[in-house]
Amino acid sequence: MKFGIGQPVTRKEDPKFLTGRGRYVDDIELPNMTHGYVLRSIHANAIINSIDVNSAKNSPGVISVLTGEDYAADEIGSITCDSINPMLSKGEPQLRPHPALIKDAVKCVGAPVAFVVAETLVQAKDAAELIQIDYEILPSVTSVLSVREKDTPIVWEGTENNISFTFGIGNEGDVAEAMKNARHITKATIVNNRITTNSMEPRSSIGAYNKGEDKLTLYSSNQSPNRVRSELAHTILHIPENKLQVISPDVGGGFGMKGGFYGEDVLVLWASRKLGRPVKWTSERLESFVTDSHARDVVADCEMVFDADGKVTGLRVSADYSVGAYVAPSGGISPMFFTLLLxxxxxxxxxSVVTRCQFTNTISTAPYRGAGRPEAAFVLERLMDMAAQELGTDPVELRRKNMIKSDQMPYQTALMHAYDSGEFE
Structure with missing residues (x-):
């Protein structure tokens, strides 16, 4: 069999990359190309009283300076989250507008407030320095731990305790019964800190408009061009899918961070259509830390219940998971897997698991290297180590005693998933 399971897969891409012949988005040069630069908020939470772009518009080489007012006037759509699992969600999710350019109030450092398009990137940067913005700075909450404190600032008006959406699953009654009969209960508050991605190739996008065919092309460093095309066409640009082509050339790492689209993809397409010329934007390394989605950032209150034989009889987890100020398109995936895989x-x-997905004045979180699975594994393994110490037993033996045995397969977990096979020892 040519494609049988277990047969080696011959790698074909290595010579190209090893000899420096990879072709990434920033390597692409289109005729009459222009360059875009995004001016971003330096405040975590602030009202925009005014933006003065007149000096920037008159700067050498500048073709256009776009703001949130222009974005709203052209009726460009808002980035939305489509990844909240309705089977887990408790109540109606609270999502808030997420335009690619902010008009009224910024909710995190790095929020985009103006897009400068010029003949060169240097000219675009120089012009951006001339933009005058009057901010009214407001209190902010930048830590998921701070969300738990009394009198925490509210990120978005109309939300209760900064909760965007809540996932819940399991049987609380069974856990309560296990606790009544427990020999020992290990309790812990486990923090899985926020991390950021750092792919070899920064994100990069080129928008190109073909006026004759009334079609747009997006060159984008992303992992799922078909999904990006569908969402951009339908929810953002309000055009048929066949009017938008998305091309992803070689991608220099992503690990989930490049799984969806970002505001800059919207900006280059919109600007190209307005100006009739291709527009390129490429993130700088420092810029990526306040633009690319972050990950993790979850705090979990945990109780693991043991009987007299050292067997785990119950687990209760109550967690707060930061989704940032604006919920990313894939922002529901990591907290979903965290909840389901405990x-x-x-x-x-x-x-019994309850995961509250919290707004904070920070960058959006989204899948990155495991997408909720590492967070769940970290909770379980920390509890096992702590329990072994408290019970005075070998942590390896405690794990072995509680592992699902191969003769228990297929195994239905106390959550949603059933395992059809597995050999864990």
């Missing part, structure tokens, strides 16, 4: 490799008969 059984891990262990035979835990009763589990």
């Amino acid at each position: 059984s891990g490799v262990y035979a835990i008969p009763a589990i």
